[in-house]
Amino acid sequence: MTSLFALVDCNNFYASCERLFRPELNGKPIVVLSNNDGCVIARSNEAKALGIKMGTPLFEIRDLLEKDGVHVFSSNYELYGDMSRRVVLTLSEYSPNVEVYSIDESFLDLGNFLHVDVRQHARAIWERVPRATGIPVAVGVAATKTLAKLANRLAKKSKKANGVLVLTDPVHIEAALKATEIGDVWGVGGRYARKLATFGVHTAYDLTQKTDSFVKKHMTIVGLRTVKELRGEPCIDLEMIPATKQNICTSRSFGQPLTDISDIEEALATHAVRCTTKLRKQKSCAAALTVFLETSRFGQVGQMYFNSRTVKPDSPSGSELVIMPLALEALRAIFRKGFRYKKVGIIVSGICPANQVQESIFSAGTRERDAGLMDALDTLRMKFGYNSVKYGVQGTKGKWKMQGGNVSPCYTTRLDDLIKAY
Amino acid sequence: MEAAIIPLHPIEEQKFLVIIDRGGSLPLYTTTVQAGFPSPATDYAAEAIDLNTYASNHPGSTFLVKVEGDSMIGAYIAPGDLAIVNREIRAASGMVVLAFVDGGYTIKRLEIKKDAAYLVSENPKYKPMKIDSPEGGIIWGVVVGIHRKF
Structure with a gap:
């Protein structure tokens, strides 16, 4: 197992993809809707600032969207898939092992790099990916995947971190654990968070102070793995070969x-x-x-x-x-x-x-x-x-098909949809 | 490389796209293995022309753009061409760039002067565009090549 993981997460990924090809929308609020234009699945920072929540059904906020001039996109997975591929391609120049965790997140193996300053390396990734692909990212680095995920979250939120947080110093790790609510820890859902609150566990730090037997009793063996990872003991390795799906x-x-x-x-x-x-x-x-x-x-x-x-x-x-x-x-x-x-x-x-x-x-x-x-x-x-x-x-009628109200062109994958320049 | 070994079958548009998009490649030639007498060319058969690499060293940051209009005809960029655009290269004075100005994309030569940046056509019919404020426009990428289908 590697000694250092980086989690690179694309900021507001779907919204960023849409905006890349529509520069006039820079600084404007935009949202992307789910498959059948049902609810909001991605928001630009400006849309977040307007108080639009993830998962809100479209019909509930139609008036607000119109009043505030929010640009609404139907989802275009062909475009997002190709942009994701470009991000991963760029990341692969920064590590021999890259695990594509989801369409907008990748884990990188940064262990065993000789004569490489990890902070500089992480900063280089942060700077390079948007320059190459147009997609802004945040980078979190730590000794375990769970801590890297936590670092990434803080890297996005903290002004001082400015998109990059390397959590290797024990003092920083403790501060980061204290600043993270238990429900925001990777692998701990809302149900566990409510249960743990009754035991006085509110932050990630609180959880690391519990005994293994307590954790095993209330959160099963999977939860124990999470806690060990929070303490800096790596339990989850990079998955280079995607797991075969069970259904x-x-x-x-x-x-x-x-x-x-x-x-x-x-x-x-x-x-x-x-x-x-x-x-x-x-x-x-x-x-x-x-x-x-x-x-x-x-x-x-x-x-x-x-x-x-x-x-x-x-x-x-x-x-x-x-x-x-x-x-x-x-x-x-x-x-x-x-x-x-x-x-x-x-x-x-x-x-x-x-x-x-x-x-x-x-x-x-x-x-x-x-x-x-x-x-x-x-x-x-x-x-x-x-x-x-x-x-x-x-059939050919396709009556069942989605009427994606406002799907953007597939700028990068279809000849007829390319950007036109005069 | 001897031109004679490049196959003469036409490369259709579709194929070219596949090459650019998926990072595939176009084999120079293929050999079939015969029992008893292995072809001496087999050892050299790994060589292939990769148009993607030829077009750009960084497929992740390379995008295709359709050229409309004749404003760059003097630089041999014609309507209907596909421009190969790289986002990574830092635009410098004298380069041909893809810019976003006044709500639309345009391909022009960038000229940076003391008073402002200019987007200059290569066609006397069109005047240079003066950009003297950050809101005036953005450089989206640098044009590194052209693909034209006859």
């Missing part, structure tokens, strides 16, 4: 309420294709799949409906030809006429490596055929785009 869920809220099963089938078939593609990407098969269907949760009594059904293929599979028909069958079983549906989704579970699958006598022979076909489909879709090869049932 994969693909779902979307519809752009408008749907009543007709054929429209919902289009959506589910498309989700099934995307879900199995993810499954194959990690070279896995699924032993079971669950389909769920729901109306809006804010409707009147008698107009709300939720149901799900789990089915198993004869043997674990990653093939669309197996998963999709089963999913559609499950949908038809739970569909009830007369409701206005809001969302359909598929979850595959019981995931195992594709090369360890026990054949059933019913699926014998079709496996190789499917594998070859899926390979060909994956290659075609990678080359020519996701919608280049579709099944009939996926």
Whole structure:
């Protein structure tokens, strides 16, 4: 395990991506909305200053947004994904080992650097990433991931730190622990925070003063790991290979309420294709799949409906030809006429490596055929785009699709969307 | 490098984009392995032209921009070209830059004089733009190359 971790976190990432290509919005409040324009998922500092909270539903603040001239964007994950890739590419020049933790956070291994001043190195990252990619970042450095995360948070908040905080001096670490509320510690949720408060634990520092047996009793072994990390004892290493997912869920809220099963089938078939593609990407098969269907949760009594059904293929599979028909069958079983549906989704579970699958006598022979076909489909879709090869049932109407009200162009990934310069 | 070994099949636009965007590369040539007589070229087959690296050493900070208008025609930058823009290079007087002025993007030659910075066209039809305040505009990046499709 490395002796020093840096956590590099992009500031207001989605908002920063949008603003990079719209310089006229510098200094102006902007927010980015979730997938179906439902609620706020990113805010520029100016929007935060207006008191707009994370997760606020759009309908609650529509008037405020208009009054204060807040620029509203629908989310554009194609753009954010490419900008994230650029940030990671730049970070990889600063460490031999980079773990991409999320779309806007990476852990860097800064241990065992000879003749390198860590403070300068961290400051260089802070200065370079925005210059290269246009995305501002904050850098936190410490002996454990949990402390690096804590340092990063303070680096963003503290004026003196100005975006970079290296926590290696015991005096600084203690001050930082005291300045961090327990609920803001990585891995400690609101539920634990409330519970710990009853024991007089309010800050990260308070928690480090508790005995191991206390922590184990009230926060399980996972909590103990967090506490040890807060004390400076590294327990969580860099994860260079992404962990194989235990289940994969693909779902979307519809752009408008749907009543007709054929429209919902289009959506589910498309989700099934995307879900199995993810499954194959990690070279896995699924032993079971669950389909769920729901109306809006804010409707009147008698107009709300939720149901799900789990089915198993004869043997674990990653093939669309197996998963999709089963999913559609499950949908038809739970569909009830007369409701206005809001969302359909598929979850595959019981995931195992594709090369360890026990054949059933019913699926014998079709496996190789499917594998070859899926390979060909994956290659075609990678080359020519996701919608280049579709099944009939996926349809062409796309009534279920999101009406992203204000999606920005994909400035960096599509020829037709490039910036135009005169 | 001998020109003769570069394949003559056309490089479509799509391919070029893939090269720029995904950091892929264009193999110079390929060999098939024959049983019994290994090709002597196999040992040298790793060489490949990477247009991405050719265009810029820093793909993370390199962006493509579509050129519209003929204001830089004197610098051989024509409408329809793709300009290769690097955000990292510090703009200096004399460089061709991508600037954001008056709510729009423009490609011009930067000339820094005592009284102000000027964005100068390479076409007598257009007058230089004078920028003498920080609010006047920003330099988004430096144009390091052009891709043109015939």
